[in-house]
Amino acid sequence: MATITFEGYMGAGPAWTDLAANTLVFSSSLTDLTAAITVSAYQDGTHAGNGDPGTDQCGANHMNNVKYLTGSTFSFNGAGSEALNDTNLTANECSLRLHFNHSSSVAVTGARFYAFDGSVVTNVATGVTVYGFERGEAATAWVQINNGTTVGGDNTSERLDLQDSGAATDHYWYVAVSASPNSVGAKDAFDFGMALTYS
Amino acid sequence: MDETFTGWLASLSNGETVLEGEWIEGESSPWRKLLKRLKDDNLTITQLRLQRGGVTVVCIPKSIGYVQASEETFTVFSKKRTYYQGVGSILNDLVFMNWVNDYGEIKQAVYSLDKMYLHSTLQ
Numbered sequence: 001m002a003t004i005t006f007e008g009y010m011g012a013g014p015a016w017t018d019l020a021a022n023t024l025v026f027s028s029s030l031t032d033l034t035a036a037i038t039v040s041a042y043q044d045g046t047h048a049g050n051g052d053p054g055t056d057q058c059g060a061n062h063m064n065n066v067k068y069l070t071g072s073t074f075s076f077n078g079a080g081s082e083a084l085n086d087t088n089l090t091a092n093e094c095s096l097r098l099h100f101n102h103s104s105s106v107a108v109t110g111a112r113f114y115a116f117d118g119s120v121v122t123n124v125a126t127g128v129t130v131y132g133f134e135r136g137e138a139a140t141a142w143v144q145i146n147n148g149t150t151v152g153g154d155n156t157s158e159r160l161d162l163q164d165s166g167a168a169t170d171h172y173w174y175v176a177v178s179a180s181p182n183s184v185g186a187k188d189a190f191d192f193g194m195a196l197t198y199s
Numbered sequence: 200m201d202e203t204f205t206g207w208l209a210s211l212s213n214g215e216t217v218l219e220g221e222w223i224e225g226e227s228s229p230w231r232k233l234l235k236r237l238k239d240d241n242l243t244i245t246q247l248r249l250q251r252g253g254v255t256v257v258c259i260p261k262s263i264g265y266v267q268a269s270e271e272t273f274t275v276f277s278k279k280r281t282y283y284q285g286v287g288s289i290l291n292d293l294v295f296m297n298w299v300n301d302y303g304e305i306k307q308a309v310y311s312l313d314k315m316y317l318h319s320t321l322q
Contacts (some may be wrong), residue, residue: 002269004271004272005273006273006275018285019207019275024275025277043216052276062206069240102228103222103224103225104222104224104226104227105225105226105227105228105229105317106228106316107231108319109268109314110270110314116274118274118276118277121272121274127247164317167227169225169311191274191276191277192274192275192276193273193274193275193279194272194273195270195271196270196272197268197269197270197272198228198268199228199230199267199268
């Protein structure tokens with residue numbers, strides 16, 4: 001049996017915790033998931049919500065917030081600008097841990113994380129700009145995975161391609177993600193997905 | 200062949216046909232076990248098929264190599280999961296894959312070999 005889970009570093013501890021039935025919510029506050037983000041600004045809070053956004057399900061500690069500042073810098077939980085690299089952004093500071101588990105030992109290739117419109121995985125998420133970063137592959141720059149109009153979806157060069165992983169039962173990818181609204185109003189056509197190939 | 204069987208079927212160079220076996224917790228997948236056996240016993244696959252969702256797809260016979268893999272997807276907000284199993288033939292440095300889901304829907308894709316090498320008989 002295979003499962004993909006999206007995990008946030010949150011709750012008591014904190015510890016990596018499956019979002020499960022909850023979803024990922026971006027807001028303009030580290031503690032309030034209902035605080036709207038100004039157009040063209042990037043999120044100041046990342047949360048687990050039980051709706052759209054619903055109520056906060058992060059627990060004692062909120063999910064980490066990694067905010068896009070420039071193509072090669074970020075702010076962690078409201079702190080000052082840092083260069084984006086594996087030294088400055090530790091694994092437990094990432095926005096998400098993508099976890100693939102299989103009861104048998106399998107090798108994984110072609111893993112990728114993408115933003116899409118919630119209906120068709122190759123469609124652009126509407127009205128949002130999104131950047132992603134995978135920790136652990138010596139990258140030093142954000143990757144734009146959605147621009148709200150022409151870039152986005154599970155398409156080559158428009159998604160975050162993740163490292164291959166050798167034979168094991170558990171596979172982890174540590175990812176930072178930052179989003180900004182392009183216009184005023186709710187973003188209903190906005191979802192994230194993960195895909196991978198294994199044997 | 201039993202048409203209700205689900206999984207891959209590999210014809211080997213020694214005349215034997217191997218069926219995808221049980222996925223056992225903590226052990227290598229059936230495909231990885233077969234890849235090891237091919238190396239250990241100096242065998243090759245001469246034909247690879249996949250039965251799933253009432254559909255059978257057949258790879259090109261006597262290709263220079265074969266690929267078998269599964270594709271899993273999941274979404275954050277809508278919680279949609281998809282699963283496809285695929286088999287492919289290697290021609291030069293390309294892999295021609297046929298993917299089949301549990302409903303017998305088929306999709307085809309071509310990959311560069313390096314993207315599928317870990318799942319191939321050439322590894």
